[in-house]
Structure formats: structure tokens, C-alpha cells
Amino acid sequence: xxxxxxxxxxxxxxxxxxxGDAALIDRPDGLAEGALDTFHDYLYLRDNPAGLHRELxxxxxxxxxxxxxxxxxxxxxxxxxxxxRDVARARGRSK
Amino acid sequence: xxxxxxxxxxRVVKEALTGHKxxxxxWRDPEPQAAYDYIIIGGGGHGLATAxxxxxxxxxxxxxxxxxxxxxGGNVGRNTTIIRSxxxxxxxxxxxEFSLKLWEGLEQDxxxxxxxxxxxxxxxxxxxxxRDAFTRRGNAMILNGADAELLDREQVRAxxxxxxxxxxxxxxxxxxxxxRGGTVRHDAVAWGYARGADSRGVxxxxxxxxxxxxxxxGRVTGVDTTRGFIGAKKVGVAVAGNxxxxxxxxxxxxxxxxxxxxxxxxxxxKPLIDGxxxxxxxxxxxxxSDKGGLVFGGDIDGYNTYAQRxxxxxxxxxxxxxxxxxxxxxxxxxxxxWGGIMDMSMDGSPIIDKTDIEGLYFNGGWCYGGFxxxxxxxxxxxxxxxxxxxxxxxxxxRFDRFRKGLMIDEKGQGAQPNLH
Numbered sequence: 001x002x003x004x005x006x007x008x009x010x011x012x013x014x015x016x017x018x019x020g021d022a023a024l025i026d027r028p029d030g031l032a033e034g035a036l037d038t039f040h041d042y043l044y045l046r047d048n049p050a051g052l053h054r055e056l057x058x059x060x061x062x063x064x065x066x067x068x069x070x071x072x073x074x075x076x077x078x079x080x081x082x083x084x085r086d087v088a089r090a091r092g093r094s095k
Numbered sequence: 096x097x098x099x100x101x102x103x104x105x106r107v108v109k110e111a112l113t114g115h116k117x118x119x120x121x122w123r124d125p126e127p128q129a130a131y132d133y134i135i136i137g138g139g140g141h142g143l144a145t146a147x148x149x150x151x152x153x154x155x156x157x158x159x160x161x162x163x164x165x166x167x168g169g170n171v172g173r174n175t176t177i178i179r180s181x182x183x184x185x186x187x188x189x190x191x192e193f194s195l196k197l198w199e200g201l202e203q204d205x206x207x208x209x210x211x212x213x214x215x216x217x218x219x220x221x222x223x224x225x226r227d228a229f230t231r232r233g234n235a236m237i238l239n240g241a242d243a244e245l246l247d248r249e250q251v252r253a254x255x256x257x258x259x260x261x262x263x264x265x266x267x268x269x270x271x272x273x274x275r276g277g278t279v280r281h282d283a284v285a286w287g288y289a290r291g292a293d294s295r296g297v298x299x300x301x302x303x304x305x306x307x308x309x310x311x312x313g314r315v316t317g318v319d320t321t322r323g324f325i326g327a328k329k330v331g332v333a334v335a336g337n338x339x340x341x342x343x344x345x346x347x348x349x350x351x352x353x354x355x356x357x358x359x360x361x362x363x364x365k366p367l368i369d370g371x372x373x374x375x376x377x378x379x380x381x382x383x384s385d386k387g388g389l390v391f392g393g394d395i396d397g398y399n400t401y402a403q404r405x406x407x408x409x410x411x412x413x414x415x416x417x418x419x420x421x422x423x424x425x426x427x428x429x430x431x432x433w434g435g436i437m438d439m440s441m442d443g444s445p446i447i448d449k450t451d452i453e454g455l456y457f458n459g460g461w462c463y464g465g466f467x468x469x470x471x472x473x474x475x476x477x478x479x480x481x482x483x484x485x486x487x488x489x490x491x492x493r494f495d496r497f498r499k500g501l502m503i504d505e506k507g508q509g510a511q512p513n514l515h
Contacts, residue, residue, distance in 0.1 A: 001406055012408075013398075013406070013408070014408045018397050018398045018513060019511075020352065020399070020511070020512075020513075021352075021399075036498075040497060040498050041348070043441075043497075043510050044350040044441045044497040044510055045348040045349065045350055046339070046348065046349070046350070046351065046352050047339070047348060048339035048340075048348075048349065048351060048352050048353055048399065049339075050337075050340055050353075050401040053399050055398070055399060071398075073353070073399050073400045073401050073402070074400075074401050074402055075402060076400065076402055076406070
């Protein structure tokens with residue numbers, strides 16, 4: 001698979017480390033009411049869809065950026081690649 | 096028994112003398128009935144074994160197995176056929192040892208030649224720390240009634256003189272051996288269970304994909320399929336890599352991801368490897384089929400996928416593992432490769448449990464170790480379906496173990512399915 005890095009251009013997926021569903025960006029508030037349940041769901045449960053999947057890849061052997069890759073799990077076709085930083089900021093994260 | 100009657104040596108002689116006119120289909124191809132007591136979703140090894148033991152051991156009736164394709168067309172026909180019970184943790188080892196004991200009597204039990212071959216499995220040791228870890232694992236196995244032996248370097252050399260013993264980086268220092276481990280003709284396992292279940296009245300319904308699970312007041316009432324609605328008192332799901340998709344019909348999210356595991360077969364070679372071996376310094380395992388092909392594999396590809404094919408980096412990684420352990424393997428040509436979809440759970444161990452919906456039961460999360468578990472998985476799932484209580488060897492395989500912190504994490508990797 002070739003991941004079209006937004007800054008570096010097309011790179012072989014071998015250069016990357018895979019983490020999982022991009023929902024992992026949305027870490028719950030540990031001090032909120034019912035944090036035990038939300039952390040259980042956050043840490044252990046996955047949608048695991050057959051079709052489009054937004055997922056986190058880390059460019060370990062490259063510029064060490066985190067990417068959000070939109071990939072079809074039925075065909076391995078990659079349709080969108082974003083910097084995870086931009087995705088997180090768009091969701092209201094400050095850092 | 097339906098159609099073919101009991102198989103035996105005498106029967107082969109009799110059929111040979113009478114022009115082989117007495118052999119019939121090994122199972123029926125029935126139309127689905129309006130309702131059943133038990134519906135098993137998934138006509139693979141685990142689903143068929145569940146139906147077989149439900150009918151045979153737990154004396155239940157009105158059972159159907161629904162399969163979206165053909166029987167045994169999924170992972171039971173796509174694995175590297177290894178059986179073993181060399182686990183460390185208490186939640187696992189009794190279950191896998193139960194499974195190995197069932198393998199040992201399986202062919203007599205279901206009257207089908209599954210070519211169960213206890214040719215022995217060795218896990219190679221390359222460092223002192225690894226020897227300590229394997230010694231501990233061997234002791235855990237023995238404590239749970241399994242067999243284990245620690246081999247030194249010369250004992251391994253006597254068995255497999257062609258291994259790369261003098262590898263400067265990963266010298267072979269010994270092995271943990273389980274002589275009762277081995278290989279099984281994987282398709283025959285599905286066929287044997289299918290024939291055994293069918294002959295006891297189980298309806299095996301193929302080309303019947305489940306498109307929905309109906310519930311009423313928190314109770315399951317049946318399943319919608321491509322062949323219409325089928326009512327059921329109890330529904331058991333055993334669909335391996337498609338677990339998340341099927342359980343999504345009732346809005347359940349599972350603690351698992353689907354990943355592809357590739358496997359490889361070389362051209363047929365003369366007898367070379369008479370047992371099963373795993374490389375301790377890389378992820379590589381190999382055995383030789385009765386046709387002579389080296390059957391081997393390594394790591395999963397490592398990203399979520401439902402495509403039954405993998406990518407080149409893992410092919411290269413597996414080939415490197417093979418070359419590092421058995422340098423002469425480089426002369427063998429690869430005949431074919433394929434991929435199967437693994438239901439990789441969050442701690443690398445399976446789930447056999449009830450769900451929050453009355454009458455809906457789940458069996459999955461086998462990661463890439465489901466084949467060896469087939470008999471015990473079927474038995475324990477049948478036990479749960481029939482009695483509503485877990486089998487004594489499967490009490491740890493619960494959904495709530497993640498919430499309670501009772502993970503069964505053999506590799507100690509945490510909630511990262513692609514590392515198990």
C-alpha cells in the first residue's frame with residue numbers, strides 16, 4: 001500500500017506503524033461522571049467496519065508525524081490522508 | 096446415518112467389490128424450516144463443531160447451521176493446520192489441553208479420517224531468557240495435564256540438522272517440545288463435523304447469509320437471511336473475522352479488530368520436516384504437508400482489513416524469517432499464498448459468552464489460533480447454548496473481562512490487537 005503523505009508525498013506503508021481507529025484521538029475526560037464506562041469503551045471496543053475506515057498511522061521511519069488515513073478495508077484503497085494534528089484541532093483540541 | 100452409512104475399512108472393501116455404487120452425498124442440502132430451537136450462524140469449523148456437540152453430547156434437537164457461502168469455506172480451510180496446547184496462562188491452558196484431548200479421539204468420535212497427526216511441535220530457543228520463559232511455560236503446561244519437554248541444542252540438531260545453528264545473531268540453544276502437538280487435515284475437520292451433525296438431524300443451510308437478528312423485549316426471536324426469516328429460541332454466532340459485522344446487527348461493538356493473516360505453501364519436496372517448528376527470534380512457523388509442500392506463515396499484516404489477501408511487506412518478512420532459520424528454504428519455490436480474516440481481540444484470547452440479549456450467544460476473538468481450538472470451542476459453545484452455563488475450561492472467556500481487568504494476555508501487549 002502507498003500512503004500519500006500530505007507533506008512528503010507518496011510513501012510505502014512499510015515506513016509506517018499502524019495504531020488503529022482514528023476515534024482513539026477522542027480520549028475521554030477521566031474526571032467526568034461515568035469515566036470508567038467511557039474509558040472501557042474507548043480502550044477496548046471498536047466499530048471495526050467493512051468499508052471506509054479512518055485510522056491512525058505513525059510515520060516512524062519518516063518525519064514522525066501522525067496521519068489519519070481513510071482506507072477501504074474491503075479493497076485497501078486509500079481515499080484520503082490528513083495530518084492527525086489538523087484532524088484533532090478541527091475537533092477542538094488545542095495541542 | 097444419512098446417505099453413506101458408517102465409514103470403515105470393511106466398507107471400502109465392500110464398495111470396491113460392488114462398483115462403488117453405495118457412496119452417497121455426505122450430508123443433505125435441506126431447505127430452511129420456519130423455526131428452530133438453535134441457530135448457529137457460521138458454517139465453519141467452530142459452528143459445525145458446535146452443532147455436532149449440541150446434537151451428540153447435549154442431546155438437543157431442531158438445530159440449524161446457517162452459512163453464507165459453502166461449508167468450511169472460511170478460515171477452517173485457510174489455516175496452517177497446527178494443533179497444540181502450549182499456552183502459559185490459567186485462563187487458556189486447560190481449554191487448549193481439553194481441545195487437544197478431543198483432537199486425539201476425534202476421528203473415532205465422528206467417524207471421519209481427519210488425518211490427525213501428532214508429529215510434535217518445537218518452539219526454538221535462542222537466548223537464556225527465552226529458555227527461562229519456555230521452561231516456565233512448559234511447567235505451566237505440565238501442571239495443567241499437558242506434556243512438555245525441554246530439548247537441548249544437540250537434541251534439536253539430531254532432529255533437524257539443517258537448521259541455522261551457528262547464526263551469530265540468533266544461535267539455536269534448544270527448544271520447548273510438545274510431542275502430542277501436530278497437524279490435522281483442516282478441510283476434513285469441517286467435513287467430519289458437518290457429516291456427523293447432519294446425520295444427527297442438524298440442518299446445514301448453505302448460501303444463506305444472515306442479514307439481521309430480530310429481537311423482541313430484549314429476547315432474540317430469529318434471524319433475517321437471504322433465504323427469508325428463520326425463527327429461533329437461541330442463536331449462537333461463530334463467524335470469526337466477520338464477528339463485528341454480524342454483531343452490529345444488534346448494535347453491539349466488540350473488543351476486536353479484523354486483520355489478515357497470510358499463509359504460504361512451497362512446491363512439493365521430499366520429506367524434510369517431520370514435525371512442526373516455530374522460530375523463536377522472528378515470527379515464522381513451518382510444517383510439511385503429506386503432499387510434500389512446506390506450509391508456513393508469520394505475522395498478521397497489522398492493519399484492519401476484510402480483504403482475504405495481504406501485502407508484500409509481510410511476504411518479505413516471512414521469507415526472511417524462513418531464510419534466517421532454514422537457509423536452504425531459499426531454493427524452494429513458492430506455490431501459493433493466501434489470506435484469512437482473523438478476529439483479533441484486545442488481549443489475544445477468545446470470547447465464548449452470553450450477550451445482553453436473552454438467547455443470543457457469541458463465540459469469537461480467536462485471533463490466529465482458532466483452528467487448534469475447534470473441538471473445544473464447539474464443545475464449550477454447545478455447553479453454553481444448552482445449559483446457559485460456561486464449560487469449566489472456558490469460564491475466563493467472558494466479555495466483561497476487559498471491564499474487570501481480568502485480561503488473558505499471553506503476550507502482554509495490552510489493548511493493541513495487531514501486536515497479539
